[in-house]
Amino acid sequence: MGAQAQHRTGRVRGDARRPRRAVRRGGDGSGRLRRVLLVHGAGRDRARTPGRPGLRRVHHGDGHHGADRGAGGGRPRTAADRHRPSARLADRRPARRAGRGRARPDPRAGGPVTAAERAAAERVAIVTGGGQGLGRAYAARLARAGNRVAVVDVAGAAAHAAAADIAADVGADRVSAHEADVTDEDQVAAFVGAVVERWGRVDALVNNAGGALLPAAPFDSFDRAEWTRVLDVNLTGQWLCARAVVPHMRAAGHGKIVNVSSTMVSKGLPVGLAPYVAAKAGVVGLTRALARELGPDGIRVNAIAPGYIPVETRKTVHTPRAATALRERMKTEQCLPVVGVPDDLCGAVEFLCSPASDFITGQVVNVDGGWAHG
Numbered sequence: 001m002g003a004q005a006q007h008r009t010g011r012v013r014g015d016a017r018r019p020r021r022a023v024r025r026g027g028d029g030s031g032r033l034r035r036v037l038l039v040h041g042a043g044r045d046r047a048r049t050p051g052r053p054g055l056r057r058v059h060h061g062d063g064h065h066g067a068d069r070g071a072g073g074g075r076p077r078t079a080a081d082r083h084r085p086s087a088r089l090a091d092r093r094p095a096r097r098a099g100r101g102r103a104r105p106d107p108r109a110g111g112p113v114t115a116a117e118r119a120a121a122e123r124v125a126i127v128t129g130g131g132q133g134l135g136r137a138y139a140a141r142l143a144r145a146g147n148r149v150a151v152v153d154v155a156g157a158a159a160h161a162a163a164a165d166i167a168a169d170v171g172a173d174r175v176s177a178h179e180a181d182v183t184d185e186d187q188v189a190a191f192v193g194a195v196v197e198r199w200g201r202v203d204a205l206v207n208n209a210g211g212a213l214l215p216a217a218p219f220d221s222f223d224r225a226e227w228t229r230v231l232d233v234n235l236t237g238q239w240l241c242a243r244a245v246v247p248h249m250r251a252a253g254h255g256k257i258v259n260v261s262s263t264m265v266s267k268g269l270p271v272g273l274a275p276y277v278a279a280k281a282g283v284v285g286l287t288r289a290l291a292r293e294l295g296p297d298g299i300r301v302n303a304i305a306p307g308y309i310p311v312e313t314r315k316t317v318h319t320p321r322a323a324t325a326l327r328e329r330m331k332t333e334q335c336l337p338v339v340g341v342p343d344d345l346c347g348a349v350e351f352l353c354s355p356a357s358d359f360i361t362g363q364v365v366n367v368d369g370g371w372a373h374g
C-alpha cells in the first residue's frame with residue numbers, strides 16, 4: 001500500500017473479529033450493525049485521525065435508504081446533530097483565530113461548538129423548488145447540516161409547509177419560506193432581497209426548481225411556447241437566480257452555486273423530452289461558464305446530474321406505466337441495481353455547498369447509481 005491510504009467501507013458486528021488498530025468500538029454497545037470506514041496504512045498520511053492512530057470513523061448518512069437497500073443505514077439523529085455540520089474540514093477562514101477569546105457555548109445545548117461549526121451555523125442557503133420532491137429533501141438536509149435555509153417555490157403553500165416541517169427540526173429562526181417563480185426577475189429579486197434583509201448574506205444557492213413539465217412527445221410536436229417554457233424554468237431560471245445572488249457572494253468573497261442538471265443529458269434519453277434534455281444540457285454549459293467567470297471572486301459553481309429518482313409529486317411527464325418501465329430500465333442499466341431515493345442526492349448537494357468542496361468548481365457530478373459515465 002505504501003504511504004497511500006487504502007479505504008474500504010464495510011459493516012462489522014460489535015463482537016466481530018477485526019483488525020485491532022483499525023476499528024474502534026462505538027455506538028450504544030447493543031451490538032447492532034454499524035458502518036465503519038477502515039483506513040489501512042494511515043500512519044503517515046493525512047487520513048490518520050489526530051490523537052487516534054489508525055482510526056477514522058465516519059457517519060454514513062441518515063438511514064433513509066429504500067427498501068431494496070437492505071437493512072441498516074446509520075443511527076437515528078439526535079438533537080445534538082441539528083447544528084452539526086457534516087463537513088469535517090474546517091472552514092477556510094482561520095478557525096483558531098475565529099474561536100479565540102469567544103465564550104464557548106454549552107455543548108450540552110446541542111448548538112455549534114467549534115469555530116467550523118459556528119461558521120456553518122451562520123451560513124445561509126437558498127433552495128429553489130424546495131417545496132416538494134428533491135428540493136424539499138435538499139432544504140431539510142442543508143438545515144440539519146447547520147445552514148439557515150430559505151425555501152423558495154412557485155407553489156407557495158408547499159414552500160410554507162416544507163419550511164414548517166424543517167422548522168420543527170431546527171427551529172423557526174433558521175428557515176424561511178418564499179413564494180416565487182424563478183422565471184420572474186422581480187420575484188427572484190424579491191426573495192433574494194428578503195433573504196439578505198433577514199440574514200444579511202447568501203452563502204449557497206441550489207438551483208433546483210424545474211422539471212420536464214410536459215408529457216413526453218415527439219420533438220416536433222411541441223409548440224414554441226411550450227419549448228420556451230421548459231427552457232425558461234430549467235435554464236433561464238437558474239441564470240436569473242445566480243445573477244441575483246452573485247453580487248452578495250462577490251461582496252463576501254465566497255459562495256457556492258449548485259445547479260441541477262440531469263443524467264438524461266448524457267444519453268438524450270428518454271425519448272420524448274427534447275426541450276427538457278436541451279435545457280438540462282444548457283445547465284451544464286451555464287455551470288462551466290459561471291465557474292470560469294466567478295472563480296476569481298471565490299464563487300464555486302457546480303452541478304449535480306441526478307438519475308431517475310421517484311418523488312411524491314404528481315407528474316404528467318410519463319404515464320404511470322411508462323414511469324414504472326423507466327424506473328426498472330434505469331435500475332438494470334445502472335452500476336448499482338437499486339432505485340434511487342431523494343436522500344441519495346443530498347450528500348452531494350451538502351458537500352458542494354460546504355467548505356469541504358472548496359477546490360471543486362465547474363464540475364457536473366452524476367448522482368445516478370452509475371448510469372452515465374463521464
Ligand SMILES: NC(=O)c1ccc[n+]([C@@H]2O[C@H](COP(=O)([O-])OP(=O)(O)OC[C@H]3O[C@@H](n4cnc5c(N)ncnc54)[C@H](O)[C@@H]3O)[C@@H](O)[C@H]2O)c1
Pocket residue numbers: 128129130131132133134135152153154155158180181182183208209210211212233237260261262263305306307308309310311312313
Ligand atoms: N426526480 C428526478 O428523477 C429528477 C432527475 C433528474 C433531474 N431532476 C431535476 O431535479 C429538480 C427537482 O425535481 P423533482 O423531481 O423534485 O420535481 P418536483 O416537481 O417534485 O419539484 C420541483 C419543484 O419546483 C417547483 N417549481 C417548478 N417550477 C418553478 C418555478 N418556475 N419557480 C419556482 N419553483 C418552481 C415546483 O413547484 C416543485 O415544488 C428539477 O430541476 C428536475 O428537473 C429530477
